[in-house]
Amino acid sequence: DSGVTQTPKHLITATGQRVTLRCSPRSGDLSVYWYQQSLDQGLQFLIQYYNGEERAKGNILERFSAQQFPDLHSELNLSSLELGDSALYFCASSARTSGMEETQYFGPGTRLLVL
């Protein structure tokens, strides 16, 4: 158990809909990362937050948005869903945002299926 929690574990929805994925980082970790992993694909970095502020952006679509709240939990919002958005979405947290070694601790993921 990494200490990172994600809800829900599974989500089935229809094209055109909007969903919200939630992540609670490990106690004390200030950085939250979101990744998308499609079938047999690597981890695609979407976005990073540090202490409530956006710090880095990867290949995140304009239909997707995220935020980190004062209690440090984060939400990833996916809208106008398409079939290709079906994937595993991981959240990871870490203690630091810059400098030295930064181990990321991954949550169990949310499996999204768009029908």
Place this chain on the structure above:
Amino acid sequence: GQSLEQPSEVTAVEGAIVQINCTYQTSGFYGLSWYQQHDGGAPTFLSYNALDGLEETGRFSSFLSRSDSYGYLLLQELQMKDSASYFCAVNSGGYQKVTFGIGTKLQVIP
């Protein structure tokens, strides 16, 4: 931008040694990490190299050559439970952006 290359699949025999290579191109390099992911599971951290050389943790070792933009993960005394995907990841940039490779699927056979 950043790019990483690693083999897509490797097969090795139980009890043997296997090396998974990773080459990268990036700016503002901080270090190279390795993660393990079993099917359906979450990635878990294995090791991190910021300086040239070999880091050993039990049966797993990781190597980095910054001048060659190259690293590898060495798994010794392979066990069936080591069958998983192994990702190298580059930490770079002022805010520690982490870019993952496509992953190497390791199959350990009896």
